[in-house]
Amino acid sequence: MPGFWVGIDSGKRAHHCVVIDQTGTVLLSKRVGNDENALLELIATITEIADEREVCWSKISVDLRVLTARRTDLI
Incomplete structure (x- = not known):
């Protein structure tokens, strides 16, 4: 399991x-x-935050008005 998820x-x-x-x-x-x-x-x-731990990158939709993120597609 990844240690971190990164959404863009x-x-x-x-x-x-x-x-x-x-x-x-x-x-x-x-x-x-x-x-x-x-x-x-x-x-x-x-890369610094991950400190050599596994990272899962994904494309997301971000609603900054409520500061929530919804994963829509893994890259």
Whole structure:
């Protein structure tokens, strides 16, 4: 079982990323621009959080008004 789940809500100008652990605790919730350097920094941050543990990446839909995430598609 993965130690963490990473969900990305992709947008034209920006993306939103949420990282949760096995208990559902949100470890990271961050908006990043649609920019290569910003995305590379995000991946580096997630790599640090994971600390060599397994990560499951998925595409999600995020409703920022209520801060909930719904998994829609595993990548």
